[in-house]
Amino acid sequence: MDTAHARELLARERARVERELADLRTSDNADEELSHVDQHPGDEGTELFERERDAGFTDQLHDELAAIERAEQRLADGSYGRSVESGAPIPDARLEAVPWAERTVEEQAAYERR
Structure with missing residues (x-):
């Protein structure tokens, strides 16, 4: 994969992740402001679920x-575009889908089964 294109993909993904983290922080702050209002007990369970989901x-x-x-x-x-395990090339299609991929699909599947 072309270095400039890889840099662009990684920058786009970094921006997306940072934006989503900022959105979650903003959501947490808004939820804290509303948590002092009298609530139905069921609402407390919903809030707990949402906090745990957001933490995940x-x-x-x-x-x-x-x-x-x-x-x-x-x-x-x-070393970008090569597996961190075997040094094998990671296909461009995989890097397009997951620009931060560290392994080939097969190696990742084996890694996740461990």
Whole structure:
């Protein structure tokens, strides 16, 4: 994959993740402001569910941001587009879909089964 295109893809994904994290922080602040209003007990359960869901999203976004940072480092050192495990080339179609991919599809599947 062309370095400039890879840089563009990673920048786009970084911006998306940072925007989603900011949106979650804004949502959390708005929820805190409303939590002091008298509420039905069922609303408390809904709020708890939403806080836990948002915490999960936040963790996932932080993981993606860390992976994007590692991909940017690989781009800088010239190893972008190669598996971190085997050094095999990662197909461009995979990098288009997941610009921060660290492994081939097969290696990722095996990694996730561990």
